[in-house]
Amino acid sequence: MALSGPAEKLALTLAEGGLQRMTARVLAALLFTDQETMTAGEIADTLAISSGSVSTAIKSLATVGLIERVPAPGSRREHFRLREGAWATLMSGQNAMIGSLREAAEEGITVAGAGSLAGARLAEMRDFYDYLWRELPALIDRWRDDKGDQ
Amino acid sequence: MALSGPAEKLALTLAEGGLQRMTARVLAALLFTDQETMTAGEIADTLAISSGSVSTAIKSLATVGLIERVPAPGSRREHFRLREGAWATLMSGQNAMIGSLREAAEEGITVAGAGSLAGARLAEMRDFYDYLWRELPALIDRWRDDKGDQ
DNA sequence: TGCAGTCTTCAGAAATCTTTGAAAGTTCGA
DNA sequence: TCGAACTTTCAAAGATTTCTGAAGACTGCA
Known part of the structure:
Protein backbone atom coordinates (compact mmCIF):
# COMPACT_ATOMS: atom_id res chain seq x y z
CA MET A 1 0.00 0.00 0.00
CA ARG A 83 -5.60 15.66 -15.11
CA GLU A 84 -5.14 15.20 -18.79
CA GLY A 85 -2.18 17.31 -19.89
CA ALA A 86 -0.93 17.81 -16.35
CA TRP A 87 2.71 17.90 -17.36
CA ALA A 88 2.24 20.61 -19.92
CA THR A 89 0.40 22.56 -17.25
CA LEU A 90 3.26 22.12 -14.81
CA MET A 91 5.68 23.42 -17.42
CA SER A 92 3.49 26.39 -18.18
CA GLY A 93 3.78 27.29 -14.52
CA GLN A 94 7.52 27.58 -15.01
CA ASN A 95 6.80 30.06 -17.70
CA ALA A 96 5.35 32.45 -15.15
CA MET A 97 8.72 32.62 -13.50
CA ILE A 98 10.38 33.41 -16.78
CA GLY A 99 8.00 36.32 -17.14
CA SER A 100 8.89 37.56 -13.67
CA LEU A 101 12.58 37.45 -14.40
CA ARG A 102 12.08 39.28 -17.66
CA GLU A 103 10.14 41.97 -15.87
CA ALA A 104 12.66 42.23 -13.05
CA ALA A 105 15.40 42.80 -15.61
CA GLU A 106 13.33 45.44 -17.35
CA GLU A 107 12.84 47.34 -14.10
CA GLY A 108 16.52 47.04 -13.39
CA ILE A 109 17.39 48.71 -16.67
CA THR A 110 15.12 51.61 -15.79
CA VAL A 111 16.89 52.09 -12.49
CA ALA A 112 20.45 51.48 -13.61
CA GLY A 113 20.24 53.36 -16.88
CA ALA A 114 20.41 51.69 -20.28
CA GLY A 115 23.90 52.96 -20.97
CA SER A 116 25.56 51.74 -17.78
CA LEU A 117 27.49 48.53 -17.29
CA ALA A 118 24.67 47.19 -15.16
CA GLY A 119 22.19 48.25 -17.82
CA ALA A 120 24.05 46.26 -20.45
CA ARG A 121 24.08 43.13 -18.29
CA LEU A 122 20.41 43.52 -17.52
CA ALA A 123 19.61 44.00 -21.18
CA GLU A 124 21.24 40.68 -22.01
CA MET A 125 19.19 39.06 -19.30
CA ARG A 126 16.00 40.72 -20.46
CA ASP A 127 16.58 39.66 -24.07
CA PHE A 128 17.09 36.04 -23.11
CA TYR A 129 13.99 35.76 -20.98
CA ASP A 130 12.01 37.69 -23.52
CA TYR A 131 12.98 35.09 -26.09
CA LEU A 132 11.96 32.21 -23.83
CA TRP A 133 8.76 33.95 -22.91
CA ARG A 134 7.80 33.96 -26.57
CA GLU A 135 9.16 30.57 -27.61
CA LEU A 136 8.42 28.26 -24.70
CA PRO A 137 4.62 28.44 -24.91
CA ALA A 138 4.92 27.81 -28.63
CA LEU A 139 7.02 24.74 -27.96
CA ILE A 140 4.43 23.35 -25.56
CA ASP A 141 1.60 24.06 -27.97
CA ARG A 142 3.45 22.17 -30.63
CA TRP A 143 3.53 19.14 -28.39
CA ARG A 144 -0.18 19.38 -27.78
CA ASP A 145 -0.77 19.56 -31.52
CA ASP A 146 1.48 16.63 -32.40
CA LYS A 147 -0.21 14.57 -29.76
CA GLY A 148 -3.60 15.42 -31.20
CA ASP A 149 -2.50 14.21 -34.62
CA GLN A 150 -1.77 10.69 -33.53
CA MET B 1 26.16 50.65 -1.28
CA ARG B 83 29.70 35.02 -17.01
CA GLU B 84 28.86 35.55 -20.63
CA GLY B 85 25.76 33.47 -21.37
CA ALA B 86 24.93 32.96 -17.72
CA TRP B 87 21.20 32.92 -18.32
CA ALA B 88 21.35 30.24 -20.94
CA THR B 89 23.46 28.25 -18.50
CA LEU B 90 20.89 28.67 -15.78
CA MET B 91 18.19 27.41 -18.11
CA SER B 92 20.28 24.44 -19.11
CA GLY B 93 20.37 23.53 -15.46
CA GLN B 94 16.60 23.27 -15.56
CA ASN B 95 17.04 20.85 -18.38
CA ALA B 96 18.81 18.45 -16.06
CA MET B 97 15.65 18.26 -14.02
CA ILE B 98 13.62 17.48 -17.09
CA GLY B 99 15.98 14.61 -17.75
CA SER B 100 15.52 13.34 -14.21
CA LEU B 101 11.75 13.40 -14.52
CA ARG B 102 11.88 11.61 -17.83
CA GLU B 103 14.05 8.93 -16.31
CA ALA B 104 11.88 8.63 -13.21
CA ALA B 105 8.86 8.05 -15.44
CA GLU B 106 10.74 5.44 -17.42
CA GLU B 107 11.64 3.52 -14.27
CA GLY B 108 8.07 3.79 -13.12
CA ILE B 109 6.84 2.12 -16.30
CA THR B 110 9.23 -0.75 -15.71
CA VAL B 111 7.88 -1.27 -12.22
CA ALA B 112 4.19 -0.70 -12.92
CA GLY B 113 4.06 -2.55 -16.21
CA ALA B 114 3.47 -0.86 -19.54
CA GLY B 115 -0.07 -2.16 -19.84
CA SER B 116 -1.37 -0.99 -16.46
CA LEU B 117 -3.27 2.17 -15.72
CA ALA B 118 -0.23 3.55 -13.93
CA GLY B 119 1.94 2.55 -16.87
CA ALA B 120 -0.24 4.52 -19.25
CA ARG B 121 -0.06 7.63 -17.08
CA LEU B 122 3.68 7.29 -16.75
CA ALA B 123 4.05 6.85 -20.49
CA GLU B 124 2.30 10.15 -21.10
CA MET B 125 4.65 11.77 -18.64
CA ARG B 126 7.68 10.17 -20.16
CA ASP B 127 6.68 11.25 -23.68
CA PHE B 128 6.27 14.86 -22.63
CA TYR B 129 9.58 15.14 -20.86
CA ASP B 130 11.26 13.27 -23.64
CA TYR B 131 9.99 15.87 -26.05
CA LEU B 132 11.22 18.74 -23.89
CA TRP B 133 14.54 17.02 -23.35
CA ARG B 134 15.07 17.03 -27.10
CA GLU B 135 13.61 20.42 -27.94
CA LEU B 136 14.70 22.70 -25.12
CA PRO B 137 18.44 22.54 -25.77
CA ALA B 138 17.70 23.20 -29.42
CA LEU B 139 15.70 26.27 -28.46
CA ILE B 140 18.55 27.62 -26.36
CA ASP B 141 21.07 26.94 -29.10
CA ARG B 142 18.93 28.88 -31.50
CA TRP B 143 19.13 31.87 -29.20
CA ARG B 144 22.87 31.61 -29.03
CA ASP B 145 23.04 31.50 -32.81
CA ASP B 146 20.72 34.44 -33.35
CA LYS B 147 22.74 36.45 -30.90
CA GLY B 148 25.93 35.60 -32.72
CA ASP B 149 24.46 36.86 -35.99
CA GLN B 150 23.86 40.35 -34.76
C1' DT C 1 -33.56 19.20 12.43
C1' DG C 2 -30.18 15.81 13.91
C1' DC C 3 -26.60 12.74 12.74
C1' DA C 4 -22.73 10.33 10.57
C1' DG C 5 -19.11 10.67 7.60
C1' DT C 6 -15.76 13.50 5.44
C1' DC C 7 -13.10 17.64 4.62
C1' DT C 8 -10.75 21.97 5.99
C1' DT C 9 -8.36 25.01 8.91
C1' DC C 10 -4.87 26.43 11.96
C1' DA C 11 -1.91 26.70 16.16
C1' DG C 12 1.87 24.57 17.77
C1' DA C 13 5.49 20.84 17.44
C1' DA C 14 8.98 19.10 14.79
C1' DA C 15 12.10 18.99 11.23
C1' DT C 16 14.90 21.34 8.03
C1' DC C 17 17.51 24.76 6.09
C1' DT C 18 20.44 29.16 6.50
C1' DT C 19 23.59 32.13 8.23
C1' DT C 20 27.04 33.43 11.10
C1' DG C 21 31.56 33.86 13.23
C1' DA C 22 35.69 32.21 14.37
C1' DA C 23 39.41 29.07 13.56
C1' DA C 24 42.09 26.90 10.14
C1' DG C 25 43.91 27.07 5.62
C1' DT C 26 45.97 29.23 1.54
C1' DT C 27 48.68 32.25 -1.22
C1' DC C 28 51.90 35.68 -2.36
C1' DG C 29 55.70 38.73 -1.64
C1' DA C 30 59.92 39.60 0.62
C1' DT D 1 60.51 30.38 5.42
C1' DC D 2 57.70 34.06 7.58
C1' DG D 3 53.91 37.07 7.93
C1' DA D 4 50.03 39.63 6.08
C1' DA D 5 45.88 39.50 3.56
C1' DC D 6 42.27 36.93 2.19
C1' DT D 7 39.38 32.80 1.75
C1' DT D 8 37.28 28.56 3.20
C1' DT D 9 35.23 25.46 6.39
C1' DC D 10 32.10 24.00 9.85
C1' DA D 11 29.65 23.74 14.34
C1' DA D 12 26.02 25.83 16.39
C1' DA D 13 22.41 29.51 16.71
C1' DG D 14 18.61 31.14 14.56
C1' DA D 15 15.04 31.45 11.20
C1' DT D 16 11.85 29.32 8.38
C1' DT D 17 9.12 25.82 6.61
C1' DT D 18 6.42 21.75 7.05
C1' DC D 19 3.45 18.44 9.26
C1' DT D 20 0.28 16.99 12.48
C1' DG D 21 -3.83 16.53 15.18
C1' DA D 22 -7.84 18.12 16.85
C1' DA D 23 -11.67 21.31 16.54
C1' DG D 24 -15.01 22.93 13.67
C1' DA D 25 -17.50 23.16 9.20
C1' DC D 26 -19.85 21.10 5.63
C1' DT D 27 -22.89 17.68 3.15
C1' DG D 28 -26.38 14.53 2.28
C1' DC D 29 -29.62 11.51 4.33
C1' DA D 30 -33.33 10.14 7.40
Whole structure:
Protein backbone atom coordinates (compact mmCIF):
# COMPACT_ATOMS: atom_id res chain seq x y z
CA MET A 1 0.00 0.00 0.00
CA ALA A 2 2.98 2.27 0.45
CA LEU A 3 4.53 3.99 -2.53
CA SER A 4 7.11 2.02 -4.49
CA GLY A 5 10.73 3.07 -4.57
CA PRO A 6 10.52 4.64 -8.02
CA ALA A 7 7.37 6.48 -6.98
CA GLU A 8 9.09 8.01 -3.96
CA LYS A 9 12.07 8.87 -6.10
CA LEU A 10 9.88 10.61 -8.60
CA ALA A 11 8.25 12.54 -5.77
CA LEU A 12 11.64 13.64 -4.55
CA THR A 13 12.56 14.93 -7.99
CA LEU A 14 9.32 16.84 -8.25
CA ALA A 15 10.04 18.30 -4.83
CA GLU A 16 13.40 19.55 -6.05
CA GLY A 17 11.55 21.18 -8.87
CA GLY A 18 9.62 23.34 -6.48
CA LEU A 19 6.63 21.36 -5.20
CA GLN A 20 6.25 20.83 -1.47
CA ARG A 21 7.30 17.37 -0.43
CA MET A 22 3.87 16.13 0.58
CA THR A 23 2.31 17.70 -2.47
CA ALA A 24 4.80 15.87 -4.64
CA ARG A 25 4.09 12.60 -2.85
CA VAL A 26 0.35 12.98 -3.35
CA LEU A 27 0.94 13.60 -7.03
CA ALA A 28 3.12 10.50 -7.20
CA ALA A 29 0.44 8.45 -5.47
CA LEU A 30 -2.13 9.51 -8.05
CA LEU A 31 0.33 8.79 -10.82
CA PHE A 32 1.26 5.30 -9.63
CA THR A 33 -2.08 3.98 -8.45
CA ASP A 34 -3.72 1.28 -10.50
CA GLN A 35 -7.16 2.65 -9.80
CA GLU A 36 -8.84 5.24 -11.99
CA THR A 37 -9.16 7.61 -9.06
CA MET A 38 -8.27 7.81 -5.38
CA THR A 39 -10.07 9.28 -2.41
CA ALA A 40 -8.38 11.54 0.09
CA GLY A 41 -8.54 8.74 2.64
CA GLU A 42 -6.82 6.29 0.32
CA ILE A 43 -4.07 8.77 -0.34
CA ALA A 44 -3.56 9.39 3.36
CA ASP A 45 -3.33 5.65 4.01
CA THR A 46 -0.97 5.02 1.13
CA LEU A 47 1.42 7.74 2.17
CA ALA A 48 0.88 7.40 5.91
CA ILE A 49 0.30 11.11 6.37
CA SER A 50 -2.38 13.12 8.11
CA SER A 51 -5.64 14.01 6.46
CA GLY A 52 -4.71 17.64 6.94
CA SER A 53 -1.63 17.26 4.81
CA VAL A 54 -3.62 15.51 2.11
CA SER A 55 -6.19 18.26 2.12
CA THR A 56 -3.55 20.95 1.75
CA ALA A 57 -1.75 19.08 -1.01
CA ILE A 58 -4.95 18.43 -2.94
CA LYS A 59 -5.92 22.04 -2.70
CA SER A 60 -2.67 23.22 -4.18
CA LEU A 61 -2.57 20.57 -6.90
CA ALA A 62 -6.13 21.36 -7.91
CA THR A 63 -5.43 25.10 -7.92
CA VAL A 64 -2.62 24.78 -10.43
CA GLY A 65 -4.67 22.35 -12.49
CA LEU A 66 -2.62 19.19 -12.07
CA ILE A 67 -5.41 17.09 -10.62
CA GLU A 68 -9.19 17.21 -10.71
CA ARG A 69 -12.10 16.23 -8.56
CA VAL A 70 -14.18 13.46 -10.07
CA PRO A 71 -17.88 13.28 -9.30
CA ALA A 72 -18.52 10.04 -7.44
CA PRO A 73 -22.15 9.02 -7.46
CA GLY A 74 -23.17 6.95 -4.49
CA SER A 75 -20.33 8.10 -2.27
CA ARG A 76 -19.86 11.05 -0.07
CA ARG A 77 -16.14 10.95 -0.48
CA GLU A 78 -14.38 12.94 -3.11
CA HIS A 79 -12.39 11.20 -5.79
CA PHE A 80 -9.34 12.64 -7.49
CA ARG A 81 -7.25 11.88 -10.51
CA LEU A 82 -4.38 13.28 -12.47
CA ARG A 83 -5.60 15.66 -15.11
CA GLU A 84 -5.14 15.20 -18.79
CA GLY A 85 -2.18 17.31 -19.89
CA ALA A 86 -0.93 17.81 -16.35
CA TRP A 87 2.71 17.90 -17.36
CA ALA A 88 2.24 20.61 -19.92
CA THR A 89 0.40 22.56 -17.25
CA LEU A 90 3.26 22.12 -14.81
CA MET A 91 5.68 23.42 -17.42
CA SER A 92 3.49 26.39 -18.18
CA GLY A 93 3.78 27.29 -14.52
CA GLN A 94 7.52 27.58 -15.01
CA ASN A 95 6.80 30.06 -17.70
CA ALA A 96 5.35 32.45 -15.15
CA MET A 97 8.72 32.62 -13.50
CA ILE A 98 10.38 33.41 -16.78
CA GLY A 99 8.00 36.32 -17.14
CA SER A 100 8.89 37.56 -13.67
CA LEU A 101 12.58 37.45 -14.40
CA ARG A 102 12.08 39.28 -17.66
CA GLU A 103 10.14 41.97 -15.87
CA ALA A 104 12.66 42.23 -13.05
CA ALA A 105 15.40 42.80 -15.61
CA GLU A 106 13.33 45.44 -17.35
CA GLU A 107 12.84 47.34 -14.10
CA GLY A 108 16.52 47.04 -13.39
CA ILE A 109 17.39 48.71 -16.67
CA THR A 110 15.12 51.61 -15.79
CA VAL A 111 16.89 52.09 -12.49
CA ALA A 112 20.45 51.48 -13.61
CA GLY A 113 20.24 53.36 -16.88
CA ALA A 114 20.41 51.69 -20.28
CA GLY A 115 23.90 52.96 -20.97
CA SER A 116 25.56 51.74 -17.78
CA LEU A 117 27.49 48.53 -17.29
CA ALA A 118 24.67 47.19 -15.16
CA GLY A 119 22.19 48.25 -17.82
CA ALA A 120 24.05 46.26 -20.45
CA ARG A 121 24.08 43.13 -18.29
CA LEU A 122 20.41 43.52 -17.52
CA ALA A 123 19.61 44.00 -21.18
CA GLU A 124 21.24 40.68 -22.01
CA MET A 125 19.19 39.06 -19.30
CA ARG A 126 16.00 40.72 -20.46
CA ASP A 127 16.58 39.66 -24.07
CA PHE A 128 17.09 36.04 -23.11
CA TYR A 129 13.99 35.76 -20.98
CA ASP A 130 12.01 37.69 -23.52
CA TYR A 131 12.98 35.09 -26.09
CA LEU A 132 11.96 32.21 -23.83
CA TRP A 133 8.76 33.95 -22.91
CA ARG A 134 7.80 33.96 -26.57
CA GLU A 135 9.16 30.57 -27.61
CA LEU A 136 8.42 28.26 -24.70
CA PRO A 137 4.62 28.44 -24.91
CA ALA A 138 4.92 27.81 -28.63
CA LEU A 139 7.02 24.74 -27.96
CA ILE A 140 4.43 23.35 -25.56
CA ASP A 141 1.60 24.06 -27.97
CA ARG A 142 3.45 22.17 -30.63
CA TRP A 143 3.53 19.14 -28.39
CA ARG A 144 -0.18 19.38 -27.78
CA ASP A 145 -0.77 19.56 -31.52
CA ASP A 146 1.48 16.63 -32.40
CA LYS A 147 -0.21 14.57 -29.76
CA GLY A 148 -3.60 15.42 -31.20
CA ASP A 149 -2.50 14.21 -34.62
CA GLN A 150 -1.77 10.69 -33.53
CA MET B 1 26.16 50.65 -1.28
CA ALA B 2 23.21 48.42 -0.48
CA LEU B 3 21.30 46.76 -3.27
CA SER B 4 18.52 48.78 -4.91
CA GLY B 5 14.91 47.77 -4.57
CA PRO B 6 14.69 46.22 -8.02
CA ALA B 7 17.90 44.33 -7.37
CA GLU B 8 16.54 42.81 -4.18
CA LYS B 9 13.32 42.01 -5.94
CA LEU B 10 15.16 40.24 -8.70
CA ALA B 11 17.11 38.28 -6.09
CA LEU B 12 13.85 37.22 -4.50
CA THR B 13 12.51 35.99 -7.82
CA LEU B 14 15.67 34.02 -8.45
CA ALA B 15 15.32 32.54 -4.98
CA GLU B 16 11.82 31.37 -5.82
CA GLY B 17 13.31 29.75 -8.85
CA GLY B 18 15.47 27.53 -6.72
CA LEU B 19 18.62 29.44 -5.78
CA GLN B 20 19.43 29.92 -2.11
CA ARG B 21 18.57 33.37 -0.91
CA MET B 22 22.12 34.58 -0.30
CA THR B 23 23.29 33.01 -3.52
CA ALA B 24 20.58 34.89 -5.38
CA ARG B 25 21.56 38.15 -3.67
CA VAL B 26 25.20 37.70 -4.61
CA LEU B 27 24.17 37.11 -8.21
CA ALA B 28 22.04 40.24 -8.10
CA ALA B 29 24.93 42.24 -6.69
CA LEU B 30 27.16 41.17 -9.55
CA LEU B 31 24.42 41.93 -12.01
CA PHE B 32 23.69 45.41 -10.71
CA THR B 33 27.16 46.69 -9.93
CA ASP B 34 28.60 49.38 -12.15
CA GLN B 35 32.07 47.95 -11.87
CA GLU B 36 33.44 45.35 -14.23
CA THR B 37 34.07 42.96 -11.36
CA MET B 38 33.62 42.75 -7.61
CA THR B 39 35.72 41.21 -4.87
CA ALA B 40 34.29 38.96 -2.19
CA GLY B 41 34.81 41.74 0.33
CA GLU B 42 32.87 44.24 -1.77
CA ILE B 43 30.02 41.81 -2.12
CA ALA B 44 29.94 41.17 1.63
CA ASP B 45 29.84 44.92 2.30
CA THR B 46 27.17 45.59 -0.29
CA LEU B 47 24.88 42.91 1.03
CA ALA B 48 25.87 43.21 4.68
CA ILE B 49 26.44 39.49 5.05
CA SER B 50 29.29 37.42 6.43
CA SER B 51 32.32 36.49 4.40
CA GLY B 52 31.39 32.87 4.98
CA SER B 53 28.09 33.32 3.24
CA VAL B 54 29.75 35.05 0.34
CA SER B 55 32.26 32.25 0.02
CA THR B 56 29.54 29.62 -0.05
CA ALA B 57 27.46 31.54 -2.56
CA ILE B 58 30.41 32.15 -4.85
CA LYS B 59 31.34 28.52 -4.77
CA SER B 60 27.91 27.42 -5.84
CA LEU B 61 27.54 30.10 -8.52
CA ALA B 62 30.94 29.26 -9.94
CA THR B 63 30.19 25.54 -9.90
CA VAL B 64 27.12 25.91 -12.06
CA GLY B 65 28.94 28.32 -14.34
CA LEU B 66 27.02 31.51 -13.65
CA ILE B 67 30.02 33.56 -12.53
CA GLU B 68 33.74 33.36 -13.07
CA ARG B 69 36.91 34.27 -11.25
CA VAL B 70 38.83 37.00 -12.98
CA PRO B 71 42.59 37.10 -12.63
CA ALA B 72 43.48 40.33 -10.86
CA PRO B 73 47.12 41.30 -11.32
CA GLY B 74 48.51 43.30 -8.45
CA SER B 75 45.95 42.16 -5.94
CA ARG B 76 45.71 39.12 -3.78
CA ARG B 77 41.98 39.34 -3.70
CA GLU B 78 39.86 37.44 -6.15
CA HIS B 79 37.60 39.27 -8.52
CA PHE B 80 34.34 37.90 -9.85
CA ARG B 81 31.95 38.72 -12.60
CA LEU B 82 28.83 37.39 -14.23
CA ARG B 83 29.70 35.02 -17.01
CA GLU B 84 28.86 35.55 -20.63
CA GLY B 85 25.76 33.47 -21.37
CA ALA B 86 24.93 32.96 -17.72
CA TRP B 87 21.20 32.92 -18.32
CA ALA B 88 21.35 30.24 -20.94
CA THR B 89 23.46 28.25 -18.50
CA LEU B 90 20.89 28.67 -15.78
CA MET B 91 18.19 27.41 -18.11
CA SER B 92 20.28 24.44 -19.11
CA GLY B 93 20.37 23.53 -15.46
CA GLN B 94 16.60 23.27 -15.56
CA ASN B 95 17.04 20.85 -18.38
CA ALA B 96 18.81 18.45 -16.06
CA MET B 97 15.65 18.26 -14.02
CA ILE B 98 13.62 17.48 -17.09
CA GLY B 99 15.98 14.61 -17.75
CA SER B 100 15.52 13.34 -14.21
CA LEU B 101 11.75 13.40 -14.52
CA ARG B 102 11.88 11.61 -17.83
CA GLU B 103 14.05 8.93 -16.31
CA ALA B 104 11.88 8.63 -13.21
CA ALA B 105 8.86 8.05 -15.44
CA GLU B 106 10.74 5.44 -17.42
CA GLU B 107 11.64 3.52 -14.27
CA GLY B 108 8.07 3.79 -13.12
CA ILE B 109 6.84 2.12 -16.30
CA THR B 110 9.23 -0.75 -15.71
CA VAL B 111 7.88 -1.27 -12.22
CA ALA B 112 4.19 -0.70 -12.92
CA GLY B 113 4.06 -2.55 -16.21
CA ALA B 114 3.47 -0.86 -19.54
CA GLY B 115 -0.07 -2.16 -19.84
CA SER B 116 -1.37 -0.99 -16.46
CA LEU B 117 -3.27 2.17 -15.72
CA ALA B 118 -0.23 3.55 -13.93
CA GLY B 119 1.94 2.55 -16.87
CA ALA B 120 -0.24 4.52 -19.25
CA ARG B 121 -0.06 7.63 -17.08
CA LEU B 122 3.68 7.29 -16.75
CA ALA B 123 4.05 6.85 -20.49
CA GLU B 124 2.30 10.15 -21.10
CA MET B 125 4.65 11.77 -18.64
CA ARG B 126 7.68 10.17 -20.16
CA ASP B 127 6.68 11.25 -23.68
CA PHE B 128 6.27 14.86 -22.63
CA TYR B 129 9.58 15.14 -20.86
CA ASP B 130 11.26 13.27 -23.64
CA TYR B 131 9.99 15.87 -26.05
CA LEU B 132 11.22 18.74 -23.89
CA TRP B 133 14.54 17.02 -23.35
CA ARG B 134 15.07 17.03 -27.10
CA GLU B 135 13.61 20.42 -27.94
CA LEU B 136 14.70 22.70 -25.12
CA PRO B 137 18.44 22.54 -25.77
CA ALA B 138 17.70 23.20 -29.42
CA LEU B 139 15.70 26.27 -28.46
CA ILE B 140 18.55 27.62 -26.36
CA ASP B 141 21.07 26.94 -29.10
CA ARG B 142 18.93 28.88 -31.50
CA TRP B 143 19.13 31.87 -29.20
CA ARG B 144 22.87 31.61 -29.03
CA ASP B 145 23.04 31.50 -32.81
CA ASP B 146 20.72 34.44 -33.35
CA LYS B 147 22.74 36.45 -30.90
CA GLY B 148 25.93 35.60 -32.72
CA ASP B 149 24.46 36.86 -35.99
CA GLN B 150 23.86 40.35 -34.76
C1' DT C 1 -33.56 19.20 12.43
C1' DG C 2 -30.18 15.81 13.91
C1' DC C 3 -26.60 12.74 12.74
C1' DA C 4 -22.73 10.33 10.57
C1' DG C 5 -19.11 10.67 7.60
C1' DT C 6 -15.76 13.50 5.44
C1' DC C 7 -13.10 17.64 4.62
C1' DT C 8 -10.75 21.97 5.99
C1' DT C 9 -8.36 25.01 8.91
C1' DC C 10 -4.87 26.43 11.96
C1' DA C 11 -1.91 26.70 16.16
C1' DG C 12 1.87 24.57 17.77
C1' DA C 13 5.49 20.84 17.44
C1' DA C 14 8.98 19.10 14.79
C1' DA C 15 12.10 18.99 11.23
C1' DT C 16 14.90 21.34 8.03
C1' DC C 17 17.51 24.76 6.09
C1' DT C 18 20.44 29.16 6.50
C1' DT C 19 23.59 32.13 8.23
C1' DT C 20 27.04 33.43 11.10
C1' DG C 21 31.56 33.86 13.23
C1' DA C 22 35.69 32.21 14.37
C1' DA C 23 39.41 29.07 13.56
C1' DA C 24 42.09 26.90 10.14
C1' DG C 25 43.91 27.07 5.62
C1' DT C 26 45.97 29.23 1.54
C1' DT C 27 48.68 32.25 -1.22
C1' DC C 28 51.90 35.68 -2.36
C1' DG C 29 55.70 38.73 -1.64
C1' DA C 30 59.92 39.60 0.62
C1' DT D 1 60.51 30.38 5.42
C1' DC D 2 57.70 34.06 7.58
C1' DG D 3 53.91 37.07 7.93
C1' DA D 4 50.03 39.63 6.08
C1' DA D 5 45.88 39.50 3.56
C1' DC D 6 42.27 36.93 2.19
C1' DT D 7 39.38 32.80 1.75
C1' DT D 8 37.28 28.56 3.20
C1' DT D 9 35.23 25.46 6.39
C1' DC D 10 32.10 24.00 9.85
C1' DA D 11 29.65 23.74 14.34
C1' DA D 12 26.02 25.83 16.39
C1' DA D 13 22.41 29.51 16.71
C1' DG D 14 18.61 31.14 14.56
C1' DA D 15 15.04 31.45 11.20
C1' DT D 16 11.85 29.32 8.38
C1' DT D 17 9.12 25.82 6.61
C1' DT D 18 6.42 21.75 7.05
C1' DC D 19 3.45 18.44 9.26
C1' DT D 20 0.28 16.99 12.48
C1' DG D 21 -3.83 16.53 15.18
C1' DA D 22 -7.84 18.12 16.85
C1' DA D 23 -11.67 21.31 16.54
C1' DG D 24 -15.01 22.93 13.67
C1' DA D 25 -17.50 23.16 9.20
C1' DC D 26 -19.85 21.10 5.63
C1' DT D 27 -22.89 17.68 3.15
C1' DG D 28 -26.38 14.53 2.28
C1' DC D 29 -29.62 11.51 4.33
C1' DA D 30 -33.33 10.14 7.40
